Amino acid sequence: MKRTTQLFSLNKTIMLRTILPTLIALIVAIGGGMVSVYYALDHAPGFGALHAGQWTAYPAAGTPQADPYTKARDARSGTLALGVAEGVTFQASRDTAGRLFDRDCTYRITGPTPPARFWTLYAADRSLAPLPSPPDMPPAIHSRQLLRHQDGSFIITVSPKAQAGNWLPISGSGPFVLVMTFYDTPVGNSTGLSDLTLPKASLVAEEGCHD
Template sequence: MLKNALLTLLAVAIAVGLGGGSVWYALHAQSGVGAIRIGPWTAFPDIGTPNADPYSQARIAREGVLALGRAEGLAFVAESDSAGRKLRRECAYTIAGAFPTARFWTLYAADQSLDVIATGKARPAALHSYEVLRQTDNSASISVSSRPAPGNWLLVNGAGTLYFVLTFYDTPIANSTGLSDVTLPGIVKGRCDA
């Protein structure tokens, strides 16, 4: 009798532990159901629509964010560089390439909760399309580091995990089905302080 009770308790503990762990992973992973990947960038195009999968809906509810509908825009998140290495605040990066057509876009450095990283300085860890210097072919190169750089510079300091969030507003890519034809800028790792 005691043996059956202990085995039942063990089975319930394993089921709750594995079930809770899989839900935690699904809500924190930048991949999975409904995700599209373009280079190092991941987006969930249906996240702000009635067609959003249950995991996307749970992610919105947990984070308390206002998700963009398809007609409003699309947010891409990068957690690794173009070579697949995890992004770290101690390292310098160059985000370079063409940006898709959009009325307005923003790029910011984020922590694990995808909030803008506090820099402790007057300069935020964010840029937008109206302040970025562009090449003649409409591409841009953005330096990301703790040390000032000429041209487009995004300040990131501290240590730990880093994410980049690139959001396009009022863009044709948000409501198109051909997202695989879109190219986004690459992320190249530079030197690291630690």
């Protein structure tokens, strides 16, 4: 009886020594896989990116040629991507000095836009959901409502405080993303890539900003 008990204890010890490392390995593998997928979807850049200064676009998004990460992001967020012939969406998360956009700060957007029938600009969170806007204020600015100078140029002020002229309000705290979409534009195909320039978003010096 004693020998049987000893054999049972020995077998139990051997099983624990075998199963425990296996369980730990599975937990590490599954947990590491989940973390890596989360990082890839939220931080890793996709393939086929189109860069223009601070701005980045993925013209292949919404097409069969889109990379798996872009497809997964669109599926998770429920975003309906534009086709190449419909338009291109650009995103910017940093100012001209390379600092993340901060909702406590004020920014000035100036410069030329590529040819397009119509374009929109809005401020969003990291999931690209528009930030809440004040009552009676639209969440976005579009090209047909801008106040322009005589030469056609414009200035858009992005700020949590009300501003004269073209004001794009931001709210809350933390980082944000600027999303600019051009409709009916050649930017999405190879004929629209030469000398591509987009407006610049520069920080307006302000006390308490980026403290």
